[in-house]
Amino acid sequence: MQPLSKALVVRPSSLLEIKTRSAYQLDEWLAGVPDGPALQTHWYLALTGYEQAHVAALLGGNRLVVHRVHLRSWHFRLDVNSSLSAAYIDALRAKYVGLWRRRMIEGAW
Incomplete structure (x- = not known):
């Protein structure tokens, strides 16, 4: 086992934000990430320095929607x-x- 000072640190290339939402919000999520979760994800990107995130939403307990969000300025x-x-x-x-x-x-x- 390598000493901690020489250990290889692997950083993921993007964030993953996971949400659960009502099935009534399906139309909003099919069009893209709604404003609230998008703003929260952009905040996380700004804080961490990542350039992109994947936002996954489980809608109504049975429909998974995943979008990619890029940090824009x-x-x-x-x-x-x-x-x-x-x-x-x-x-x-x-x-x-x-x-x-x-x-x-x-x-x-």
């Missing part, structure tokens, strides 16, 4: 919004510093 800089005036953008740049500047001005969420 969008970056929108404030200065690309053509509906905002230059004066307004300059006022916001002066207002925000640090974390809020990176989020509100640079779009790094």
Whole structure:
């Protein structure tokens, strides 16, 4: 047996989220992962650093539905919004510093 310091650590490639739901929600799950479980899964992905998860739902105790969820992020800089005036953008740049500047001005969420 190898010492712990030299042991090979294998990390899975994705998360698995398992839900049980009423059969009345079948239509929602056939269309994709509903908003609540999708938001929860995205939160787990953001916390763990994984890029994808599989969300499995057992509906009504006898129907299994599995979807893959990818971590998505969008970056929108404030200065690309053509509906905002230059004066307004300059006022916001002066207002925000640090974390809020990176989020509100640079779009790094």
